[in-house]
Amino acid sequence: MNSQHFSTKERILGAAEQLFARLGFAGASLRQVTAAANVNLAAVNYHFGSKENLINEVFRRRLDELNAHRLQALEQALARPGADLEDLLAAFIHPALDLSLDRGGGGAFVRVLARAYAEHNDALRKFLSDNYGHVMKRFHAAFAQRLPDLDKEELYWRLDIVAGALTYAMADFGVIKRKSGVTEQQHRERSAEHLIRFAAAGLRAP
Amino acid sequence: MNSQHFSTKERILGAAEQLFARLGFAGASLRQVTAAANVNLAAVNYHFGSKENLINEVFRRRLDELNAHRLQALEQALARPGADLEDLLAAFIHPALDLSLDRGGGGAFVRVLARAYAEHNDALRKFLSDNYGHVMKRFHAAFAQRLPDLDKEELYWRLDIVAGALTYAMADFGVIKRKSGVTEQQHRERSAEHLIRFAAAGLRAP
DNA sequence: TCGTAGGTAAAACGAGCGTTTGAATGCTAC
DNA sequence: GTAGCATTCAAACGCTCGTTTTACCTACGA
Numbered sequence: 001m002n003s004q005h006f007s008t009k010e011r012i013l014g015a016a017e018q019l020f021a022r023l024g025f026a027g028a029s030l031r032q033v034t035a036a037a038n039v040n041l042a043a044v045n046y047h048f049g050s051k052e053n054l055i056n057e058v059f060r061r062r063l064d065e066l067n068a069h070r071l072q073a074l075e076q077a078l079a080r081p082g083a084d085l086e087d088l089l090a091a092f093i094h095p096a097l098d099l100s101l102d103r104g105g106g107g108a109f110v111r112v113l114a115r116a117y118a119e120h121n122d123a124l125r126k127f128l129s130d131n132y133g134h135v136m137k138r139f140h141a142a143f144a145q146r147l148p149d150l151d152k153e154e155l156y157w158r159l160d161i162v163a164g165a166l167t168y169a170m171a172d173f174g175v176i177k178r179k180s181g182v183t184e185q186q187h188r189e190r191s192a193e194h195l196i197r198f199a200a201a202g203l204r205a206p
Numbered sequence: 207m208n209s210q211h212f213s214t215k216e217r218i219l220g221a222a223e224q225l226f227a228r229l230g231f232a233g234a235s236l237r238q239v240t241a242a243a244n245v246n247l248a249a250v251n252y253h254f255g256s257k258e259n260l261i262n263e264v265f266r267r268r269l270d271e272l273n274a275h276r277l278q279a280l281e282q283a284l285a286r287p288g289a290d291l292e293d294l295l296a297a298f299i300h301p302a303l304d305l306s307l308d309r310g311g312g313g314a315f316v317r318v319l320a321r322a323y324a325e326h327n328d329a330l331r332k333f334l335s336d337n338y339g340h341v342m343k344r345f346h347a348a349f350a351q352r353l354p355d356l357d358k359e360e361l362y363w364r365l366d367i368v369a370g371a372l373t374y375a376m377a378d379f380g381v382i383k384r385k386s387g388v389t390e391q392q393h394r395e396r397s398a399e400h401l402i403r404f405a406a407a408g409l410r411a412p
Numbered sequence: 413t414c415g416t417a418g419g420t421a422a423a424a425c426g427a428g429c430g431t432t433t434g435a436a437t438g439c440t441a442c
Numbered sequence: 443g444t445a446g447c448a449t450t451c452a453a454a455c456g457c458t459c460g461t462t463t464t465a466c467c468t469a470c471g472a
Contacts, residue, residue: 031458051460
């Protein structure tokens, strides 16, 4: 990370992601960020204009890819004839879990995401809704079709609970130490299984 | 709130809770807190010693009561002969939901709690574990007895997911507007039902 | 070769931060 | 009434914050 192979902008984004995850948006200063990125202090305002703009770009960099993967996985699942609830949940969970466990700071990003959820930042909620709302609409419709006995409000509640559980769980997976003798791949698959079974059973509850 | 009927310490705690919920621990300044509490700036350091100590007291004030209620509800549930999973979950959820919807800032506190979870603050985790760990141990044992087919690790995972879901959901209940024509009491009971059914089904999943 | 544009550098700006100080105040006990 | 103590107050402390300024470096097309 932060080696000279990466551009100034990329190094700032990487360092900001790490420090926002650890210290929060208000808690991490631009001096800490630029020092970690091995970059001059003024570079942030030169390349991003302001700290708030930097925060937005930290989100955009990961979410564009994450939501594209989710939509792609959903379309693949829907294309198969026997797709059930578990397949839809897998399409939602696996891309995020892949991100949370991959190299290059994805693990830090899901913790940033959990922070953002907890902060109830209106500007950020609007940003997420504007840019990625269509993805959630797509998933909601697919779930509704497979849960015909659930009325709209009930499904809304349950999906909200699922999303909350996922965000928290994923932020933790990057922190919880896996037992020795368990590869990261096994750890990830087991985590996804737990989440999917839990969520599916909860959604199917009478 | 913050009227002259309350002592300086109480007004500071109330204002701090509100502002920590809205702006975070780092984001809310003591000048904002003391202004909202209608109190002199130096009063925080006089009564609490430091900002960090103030944060701890904000937690202690609510958690002492919350965990006492939870333990009491659990003992009552266990005393009844036919107590099932739903009863245990109700003992865990109802006191927190009562707190999140009552007058006097409890709703703000659950949002503070969600923030604290998201922050992964080690000092705070130790504080919570030291002061309230015995409560979680009690619940864990009760769940383990009613889920004999679940091995220790599996139960650990599922309770962790449940706790995450609850924290998020409860932080949201204070924000989500209930539909007109639904009393707060109905809203609360319906919320608890959703959470309990969801969690019970998830815990029972094969 | 020079001029220009894009990027980096050090330094400083005003503002706000948590905390401390020392004097002014209110209250209780003698 | 006054001594003694707890509390409140305005002011200032040293420090860090996000941002801006100004100078400098480097590379490339005319």
